[in-house]
Amino acid sequence: MEGSTNERLDFGRMGYGCNHYRRRCKIRAPCCNEIYSCRHCHNDATSMLKNPYDRHELVRSDVKQVVCSVCDTEQPATQVCTNCGVNMGEYFCDICKFYDDDNEKGQFHCDDCGICRVGGRENFFHCKKCGSCYSISLRDNHSCVENSMRHHCPICYEYLFDSLKDTTVMKCGHTMHVECYNEMIKRDKYCCPICSKSVIDMSRTWKRIDEEIEATIMPEDYRYKKVWILCNDCNDTTEAYFHIIGQKCSHCKSYNTRQIAPPVRPQ
Incomplete structure (x- = not known):
């Protein structure tokens, strides 16, 4: 390839790659010896295999060989093609064997x-x-x-x-x-799916529930009924008056609570 060193290095930049990365090389997957545009392409393809025992993921650091997309030369994983002299990736990590021409990402x-x-x-x-x-x-x-x-x-x-x-x-x-x-x-879901704690400031919602409870009088049979509750926000266990709208934690004033069995008292 003729031209200055910089012209050779920049040749084909952003013109090759896949949906995941712009790069001027493909990788040979050492796990199955197949060639893919990147590890994500490999993982997507193998995840669709009918035989579940054939499904596997590529360990990025295990890549040893790459194929230049410009001249189709297979070679050890380095940044500059040993044959045509292009940068196979403006960003290159020798540890991850990661190539990316879009170096504005701040890799x-x-x-x-x-x-x-x-x-x-x-x-x-x-x-x-x-x-x-x-x-x-x-x-x-x-x-x-x-x-x-x-x-x-x-x-x-x-x-x-x-x-x-x-x-x-x-x-x-x-x-x-x-x-x-x-x-x-x-979708009005304000609790962590893992621990059930509130993920945003709910103080205005708790105030509105206070007002709704005050305006909604329970039937006589339930008016003074108490239940044990666990607060998802502060993890405190307290006793509270039962109400169909909700039970308020006396510790942190949250309504993000749930009823539990009464604690066992020591004999």
Whole structure:
């Protein structure tokens, strides 16, 4: 390929790739020896195999060979093609064997996560307890849940740790996809699907329930009936007057409660 070194490196940039990434190479999957555009393409294809024993996922760091999309030369995983001299990815991570021509994403490798992330290293910090990178706005400003990102989204059940979708940390410390969270709120579901704690400020709702209870007098048989409740928000167990609309936690004033069996008293 003729031209200056920079022209050779830039040739074909953003012109190759798949739905997941723009890149100028394909990878040979060491697990099945097949060639795919990226590991996500591999995982999508193998997940559809009829025989469940044939389904498997590619370990990104295991990739050893890539095929240049410009000249079709297979070679060890490096950034620059050994044959035609193009950059097979403007961003290249030798640890993850990750290529991406769209370097405006702010890709960076996190040693603690063990994978590459996007958004700019300066905008993230790694929380040791949660086991993942979070926005710096959450530094000392979130509830830590051990390995909270190494779980599946409680709504769509996609594994969160290496998901391509944006994630959010709820007040309780549990995580889920941003789009799943927004859909949950749109459907008037305001509790974490994992721990049932309120995920937004519900004080105005609790005040409205106070007013509804005050305006709704219970029948005589139920007016002074008491029940034991567990508060999902503060985890306190208290006794409260039964009401068909809801039972209020006497500790944190939340109506995010549920009835439980009375505690066993010691003899």
